[in-house]
Amino acid sequence: MNQLFSETPISELLKVGNTFINLSVPELIEHAVKKNEGVLASNGALCVTTGKYTGRSPKDKFIVKDELTENMIDWSRNQSISDDVFNTLYRKLTNYLCIKKDRYVFRGFAGADPEHSLSIQIINEFAWQNLFCRQLFIEPSKVNLNQYHSPFTVLSVPGFKADPATDGTKSEAFIIISIKHRAVLIGGTEYAGEIKKSIFTVMNYVLPQKGIMPMHCSANQGKDGRVALFFGLSGTGKTTLSNTTDRLLIGDDEHGWSDHGVFNIEGGCYAKTMRLTQAKEPQIYACIQFGSVLENVVLSSADRTPDYTNGSLTENTRVAYSMSTVRNALSSSQGGHPSTIIFLTADAFGVLPPLSILTTEQAMYQFLSGYTSKLAGTERGIIDPEATFSTCFGAPFMPLQATSYAKLLGNFINKYNVNVFMVNTGWIGGPFGVGERIDLSFTRKMIQGALDNCLNECDTVNDPIFGLRIPKSCPGVPNHLLMPWNSWHNQEAYERASKALAHLFIRNFERFSNVPELIRSAGPIKGL
Template identity: 60%
Template sequence: MNTVSRPNLTKDLKDFGNVHVQLSTPRLVEKILERKEGILTSTGAVRVMTGKYTGRSPKDKYIVEEPSVKDKIDWGAVNQPLPPSRFLNLYKKMVHYLKDKELFLFKGFAGSDPKYRLPIDVYTEFAWHSLFARQLFIRPDENELKHHEARFTLLFAPNFKADPLEDGLRSETFIIISFEHRLVLIGGTEYAGEMKKSIFTVMNYLLPEQGILSMHCSANVGDQGDVALFFGLSGTGKTTLSTDPRRKLIGDDEHGWSDEGIFNIEGGCYAKCIHLSEEKEPQIFRAIGFGSVLENVVVDPVTRVPDYDDASLTENTRAAYPIEAVKNIVKPSVAGHPSNIIFLTADAFGVLPPVAKLTREQAMYHFLSGYTSKLAGTERGVTTPEATFSACYGAPFLPLSPLRYAEMLGNLIDKHRVEVFLVNTGWIGGEYGVGKRISLPHTRAIVHAILEHRLQGIETVQDPIFGLHIPASVPGVPREILNPKKQWGNEKDYEKKAADLARKFMENFKKFAGIPEEIRKKGGPLIHP
């Protein structure tokens, strides 16, 4: 296969007559209001709407099938291959479309550790997307800006739509990554999260190639330098639990783990804000101010006060703000090696315990499983809770085999003697609609007990179905909620529901060919399929 000559972005864009470079936050806000892209809210944040796409479009994501990466990418439904010729044709059409448009250019970095950071240029058709990039990625200082030379460029044109027949794509929407040309193309969608996750996907390829584990997790650090990682899918509490007034936030979503320790990949936070309140999540609530971006949040037309409880537009309402808006942070966003890892799951079946200590094999099993549950009503067609599994708690963003990331994590856990826990932020006493969700204060008490090493030496009971080691007591948490079976009115009903979920775990795990047998046997459920 002949390689396609690298697009010369400097040459292609030299005739663009109206590119706003590195506008400040106030200038971008002025542009957003002037262009009627959004409205100003009572918090000072800009509220924008993303149209029919209020979330990512994973089925429209592609990686260009280039010689240098062809044998490394884990091709499939997540990483769909795109021929180089189709990529180049679409790129040329997109550049032609953008030539007469007013554009916004943000120059910055992904990766807060200077040794491993990636210089990026982000060209956007909308001013609010440039503000989003400014808040979510790492902003250079004046000296860094003078010497900035992008190693990856992202073009985001929501109003440019692909022709599925002509371009060989599934729909008019596309998110395409070319590692050889170091380009990301996004079109046909206004959802800003595509920018964030595309660059994360890029880092998930580049960092492991340098021997660094990239992770979909949040991280914080205590006064003694003790670092904790929080892995979890959307809705499990990753951002909420890591944004803790007792500890300093390193980052809320994406991190790298090098020989020196942990570093944040981003410069901001992208928090879900459905049902956000100052009482339950004060740091996040107070972080939303001037320069923040509120996506699809319902706002009172007169007072401009956001209604975070209104999900009429989407459950996936979001707030984007710079990490500096959080009062208690580490600056720069780097820290040492973790002493604790917490896997978060929101089990809607009500059968997993609020907390369990994991063995090394269990840690690997649950990391590869990446379990949580979708709730009824949150997606069209979902009428009852559904188990969902996302390898390494971030399958949509992993260009390499999940086994590569899992092996790296296992080696780091062993090397640094990290303790690993599973924390269920979902339901107890019955499944969704019958039981109740574990209270946030109880979950916080569990997390604090873990991080303060108050569960060391506490008696545990092994669950006969999942094999998990459940603490008999946790400071500040009622004993009766720790064992999920005892919370159900009918223990036979519990056993049936738990066995059903255990079988789903085992069925999902069959896809991991080549996994060490000890992880499959000792890490998963104890029941036979």
């Protein structure tokens, strides 16, 4: 191991000043409030602001290129950085923490399946971020402590700002993952989502090497024991559509799929709160209570009531809460093999069918494409919805070659005879700014139809451009709504928009040079 990394071992760092390890929720809240890191909202949640960084900063995330990662990482999608830069910043971070009076440590796990869990240790400068970690990851009591060894350590030090000119970063903020050193360095940004996603990135490196499919998806289980997976980027509805009263929630955002079945990687949920209402999303609303963390939510000055319609700080307002507060959560956070997979996309072009039935090859094509529209606030600089392709519905967190994840998915779909659907939660009747967002109540009916297996034998129509099978009917959904062209007043405009999106799909897929023709031909029809 590089000498610089071992100059100040973590064990020595934690002996300096006041180190608080695995404080309780009330204790962490007391520390955060006393230090003016946040205030209590009227619903009991701790409300904090994260400054200029209110979303992830992908351009500031790096993986150390060394003898372990050089031939493993897909460097076309991941930024490399040298071991020397990592070690220099590690030394500066530890020196910075040594002169700070207090530091907070969370020791726990990622991965609810004990056989495949990862021991983690997160060292925070701020008490509120440590509370976030306690809510988002798996508490030590949930897994046998005898399994806690060789933890992957995250140093999250927002107060330390890098100097790009001397530190080798692109800005004051940085997220640097070293597989060799089993460590992540985070500095310059207070956005807690960077902690969550850095651990997910590590799991996406580790799990495939054990034959396990890591997934950026929600998962739930029906009363009949049948499991469903919901893939999709932020803003497509994963949390909203998977968290329902009639099904048990396995997990909100990140899962593994092994030969045992599905397991949650996390111990909590990180939900968007912009325009949250009790009527539309009662399950999420009820979870915002004492112990949860509200990020960048504006409070009324009078009684500290959260205003979920106020996006003055960011559209990406968030809440972190423990799975223990979810009334219908599956306590084990593990389920069997899924019977249904649903890809969620928010189509800003307004041309994708609200509901499609996919073959295995189409599923692998759509999975590799990962099409959706980035919504305001999920990343810095995103103001209006923007068409994007995010491989595996989570490209920033998938360090290996995309095809390795797609092969795992295809194998599991065929092995366990899984039904796959794509649901467009975006626009119909025209693009963003012209058409309307598909009504959530209809989307829920489509999801229910997919879960109830009532679409397997229904009559279908093939989309002439995208080649997708569209059900002619779905219980509770007007038939005309299922055919996207029916919602457009101008059919020529619809055709132009469809072809424009199809060309984006085809051009994007050209980067996958080693994909079998069966999968490549499962996309939009060429030569239009």
